[in-house]
Amino acid sequence: MKKLLDLRFVIGLFFFIVGVLLTIYFILNLKQKTNASINIKCGVSFVVFGVIMIFLSYIQEIKEE
Numbered sequence: 001m002k003k004l005l006d007l008r009f010v011i012g013l014f015f016f017i018v019g020v021l022l023t024i025y026f027i028l029n030l031k032q033k034t035n036a037s038i039n040i041k042c043g044v045s046f047v048v049f050g051v052i053m054i055f056l057s058y059i060q061e062i063k064e065e
Contacts, residue, residue: 016050
């Protein structure tokens with residue numbers, strides 16, 4: 001429960017989930033010739049940002065112990 005009160009973890013989890021969804025959407029729509037390359041760029045950057053935020057949350061937890 002303490003983990004959900006840390007904003008770094010919540011924000012990181014949100015960006016990670018949205019990034020995974022955008023990446024999956026890009027993979028599923030590869031056959032269409034739409035301008036979906038923005039989905040993979042945003043998806044990957046969201047995943048990276050989410051992982052960094054979650055990592056910072058874990059670092060803070062380790063420092064508190």
